[in-house]
Amino acid sequence: MDTLTNILRLAIQTLGWILAPLVLVTPLWFLVAALGTKLGFWGYEFGLDWMTLETGPKLVLACAVAGLLMTTLLITHRFVARRWIGMVSLPVLALVVAGAGFAGRYVYDGLSASRPVVLDVTTDAAEPPHFTAAYASRRGDARRSLDYDPSFAAAQAEHYPHLTSLVIEQDASSAFREALLYARDSGWRIGTASDSAGMFEAGAESLMYGFRDDISVRVRALEDGRTQIDIRSLAQQPVHDLGRNARRVEQFLAVMGGEGEAG
Known part of the structure; x- marks a missing residue:
């Protein structure tokens, strides 16, 4: 023993x-x-x-x-x-x-x-919000182009049909300021921002692994006095984002549409 x-x-x-x-x-x-x-x-x-x-x-x-x-x-x-x-x-x-x-x-x-592999999410697939040349030059060693890839449009329409242009009863100037404030409160790194052009660009980084995304927001006044807001969020790396960009767009639309709070 x-x-x-x-x-x-x-x-x-x-x-x-x-x-x-x-x-x-x-x-x-x-x-x-x-x-x-x-x-x-x-x-x-x-x-x-x-x-x-x-x-x-x-x-x-x-x-x-x-x-x-x-x-x-x-x-x-x-x-x-x-x-x-x-x-x-x-x-x-x-x-x-x-x-x-x-x-x-x-x-x-x-x-x-x-989660479907949709690395480029936009509310307007026919005319996606664009990025300026100045912003493109600051992206560093991003693996994916800023050119919109239409192959993601079908998957987005199937899995995220609610992510479409947002039209609100608000003037474009104040809507732009609210969108920009939300972006800053959310920790996005603001690049080019133009109230007169109704657009701004930003970058975001995930907490884990630091995966970077590019964001473009467009705010346009409509003829009937309302405002149309579009956003595009895309991953820089060709890695499954697990729905990260779609969630960002969804949260942004919810806040701008009065359904949530910034953060």
């Missing part, structure tokens, strides 16, 4: 030396992947594709397997030696980390499967 107890204790201690750094490294790995991509230390191909989606799940699986194995050894030791050995919290923490990792991947895969 003493021999079995010693073997179990040695196995638990050895596994603990492996599991402890694994528990620390796994969440740090995902954090570094996201921050490194956001800060521009590497591209999304490395930070998202390789670090997060390819290598990350292997670390999560290792946490789960090692955590379950150590839990089994600890329970076996408890029945053989009639007492618990230290490090009981370590496998629990490993399983929590693994559970969070599996949950995160489940949510990501679910969003990817349920």
